[in-house]
Amino acid sequence: MRNFYHRQNQHRNRSAYTAIKLVVLAILMFCFTFALVPLYDVFCDITGINGKTDKKIAHQSFFVDEDRTVKVEFVTYVNPKIGWKFDTEIKRLTVYPGETRTITYKATNNTSVDSIGQAIPSVTPGSAAKYLNKTECFCFNHQYLAAGKDTELTLVFYVDPAIPNDIKTLTLSYTMFKAKSKPVT
Structure with a gap:
């Protein structure tokens, strides 16, 4: 029985860790979206493209x-x-x-x-x-x-x-x- 609870806690810990990683990833993607236009302008200035x-x-x-x-x-x-x-x-x-x-x-x-x-x-x-x-x-x-x-x-x-x-x-x-x-x- 102890093994069962131990595995269940490990599963919850992994699920919580995965959920935190996904939330952080979503926040980073959201921030990156706002940074795209200024980054594109800098890229065009440096390379002369566009x-x-x-x-x-x-x-x-x-x-x-x-x-x-x-x-x-x-x-x-x-x-x-x-x-x-x-x-x-x-x-x-x-x-x-x-x-x-x-x-x-x-x-x-x-x-x-x-x-x-x-x-x-x-x-x-x-x-x-x-x-x-x-x-x-x-x-x-x-x-x-x-x-x-x-x-x-x-x-x-x-x-x-x-x-x-x-x-x-x-x-x-x-x-x-x-x-x-x-x-x-």
């Missing part, structure tokens, strides 16, 4: 390298949920590193309701993202657009002269997403 660009306003060096050129391609995507048309007439531009250029995009709200959009930039190749500096960009803010209306959106940028010589072409793409379901008045 072509994320800094949201801070860059300060241009006044040196323009006229001994070489870089092709900058402009690509636009629109999330279908927003119901907008979003594009630029200029699809490709050749620039001198350090030269400031201005590009105009056009957004049209094709729906019958006012809406707010947000453009998310990405640069390819990812290693070129830190060399594309936007001094003014519609992507810094949400864009309010009334139903059936259109607007021009401005991008002022330059390619840093420190860009490696092996990067001859870079692509700046924007995806327009719906930012909020109701505009703020």
Whole structure:
């Protein structure tokens, strides 16, 4: 009989220990979920993957390298949920590193309701993202657009002269997403 109680206590102890391990594991998984976004941002900053660009306003060096050129391609995507048309007439531009250029995009709200959009930039190749500096960009803010209306959106940028010589072409793409379901008045 004593053996029976001893085995039953061992079983309870193992069950309690397993339950504690599972609770601790669940807490760790929960905490890890919240840490994923900042960890991903750090990973992208270190590796240059995903072509994320800094949201801070860059300060241009006044040196323009006229001994070489870089092709900058402009690509636009629109999330279908927003119901907008979003594009630029200029699809490709050749620039001198350090030269400031201005590009105009056009957004049209094709729906019958006012809406707010947000453009998310990405640069390819990812290693070129830190060399594309936007001094003014519609992507810094949400864009309010009334139903059936259109607007021009401005991008002022330059390619840093420190860009490696092996990067001859870079692509700046924007995806327009719906930012909020109701505009703020």
